[in-house]
Amino acid sequence: MRAMSRPVGLPVLAESDLVRQVARRLTDAIVQGRLPPGAKVAEAAVARELGISRAPVREAARLLESQGLLKASPRRGFFVRELSSQEVDELYDLRLCVERHAAVEAARRLTPARRDALRRQLDLMHEIARRDDPATIVEADYQFHRLICEAAGNGRLLRLFDGLASELRIVIGLIGRLYDDPAEIARTHEPVLAAIEAGHPERIVAHVDHHLGVARREVVRLLESLAPPKPSRILPPEA
Structure with missing residues (x-):
């Protein structure tokens, strides 16, 4: 049995505009260092912590990828971008x-x-x-x-x-x-x-x-x- 990912302190969300709310929570976690550069954004763990399904988490990750905060890796998921x-x-x-x-x-x-x-x-x-x-x-x-x-x-x-x-x-x-x-x-x-x-x-x-x-x-x-x-x-x- 796989161990559950460690929580990073994301508050539970209400049912409205979930994608943008998730994106904001993840952005805050990145800015505050709770998701450091190179860290994996585990969709299942984030969804569980926020009390929502995985779909809005995936869409939020794609949004943050377009903004340059996350980077997608084929078959591995999304990671916080590492800037040189x-x-x-x-x-x-x-x-x-x-x-x-x-x-x-x-x-x-x-x-x-x-x-x-x-x-x-x-x-x-x-x-x-x-x-x-x-x-x-x-x-x-x-x-x-x-x-x-x-x-x-x-x-x-x-x-x-x-x-x-x-x-x-x-x-x-x-x-x-x-x-x-x-x-x-x-x-x-x-x-x-x-x-x-x-x-x-x-x-x-x-x-x-x-x-x-x-x-x-x-x-x-x-x-x-x-x-x-x-x-x-x-x-x-x-x-």
């Missing part, structure tokens, strides 16, 4: 391009309501940091950056950001591991918002470059440290 350090570096390269422009446009279009929304999100990040909840604060981090893209007023740019963020959600969970102090994540956003409020394009770009550049370097370094060592090359004996 090069792939993450490329994602951050594109993210820098998107968010530089978004932040400058957000400053140009900044209204009191949008400024208040950004301030409230930053206040929320500080509040979550005081509760010492790293998984939630990195999700709040994502929402802060998305608000900047929303404030830019460009729907296509927002969809581009969401596409990049979908892949980066695997990495977002690692961001919490870059800082021993959760409040540091919130503090690193203060200069970005201050520059947007001041409305100086050069200063905005400089702060976005620094903010994302630090995360880019550290996440790539962390991924490289987690990668298995490459096998040593065995040289043929000298004649």
